[in-house]
Amino acid sequence: MLDHLYMLGAHVIQGSGVSTGMHVSGHGSQEELKLMLTLMKPTYFIPIHGENRMLYQHRLLAESVGVEKDNIFILNNGDVLDLSENGVQQSRKVTTGNTLVDGFGIGDIGNIVLRDRKHLAEDRLVVLKEPFSPDPIL
Numbered sequence: 001m002l003d004h005l006y007m008l009g010a011h012v013i014q015g016s017g018v019s020t021g022m023h024v025s026g027h028g029s030q031e032e033l034k035l036m037l038t039l040m041k042p043t044y045f046i047p048i049h050g051e052n053r054m055l056y057q058h059r060l061l062a063e064s065v066g067v068e069k070d071n072i073f074i075l076n077n078g079d080v081l082d083l084s085e086n087g088v089q090q091s092r093k094v095t096t097g098n099t100l101v102d103g104f105g106i107g108d109i110g111n112i113v114l115r116d117r118k119h120l121a122e123d124r125l126v127v128l129k130e131p132f133s134p135d136p137i138l
Contacts, residue, residue, distance in 0.1 A: 030061060037054045037065045044088055046081065 004014050028036070037045070045067050049060035052074070059072045071088070073081055078096040082089045
């Protein structure tokens with residue numbers, strides 16, 4: 001991937017710390033999340049990815065930019081949110097489970113998937129879809 005980026009003329013910054021001056025958490029800041037919500041103007045919102053405390057904080061951010069409290073849903077694994085012309089309803093669950101990957105193999109995930117995950121973990125891959133602009137256009 002890095003070779004392809006260089007071939008395209010990209011300025012590639014590798015690694016983190018003092019030598020590169022780069023540090024990222026992988027999560028958007030509160031201001032970035034508020035900007036996304038303001039631009040998207042969702043009618044319904046489901047915060048995802050994170051621990052419950054993070055989901056609840058994301059809910060509060062959504063409320064702060066105008067998403068109605070009754071239209072924000074914090075779901076647990078297995079919760080189903082039904083969407084219809086009459087609105088949204090959370091009234092049922094489906095059976096779910098965990099799939100654990102230890103790097104040596106698991107039930108129905110093959111070696112190719114494990115290999116790809118190992119490469120991603122070791123190579124710290126970042127893919128940008130749009131040209132980077134430090135100043136968002138509003």
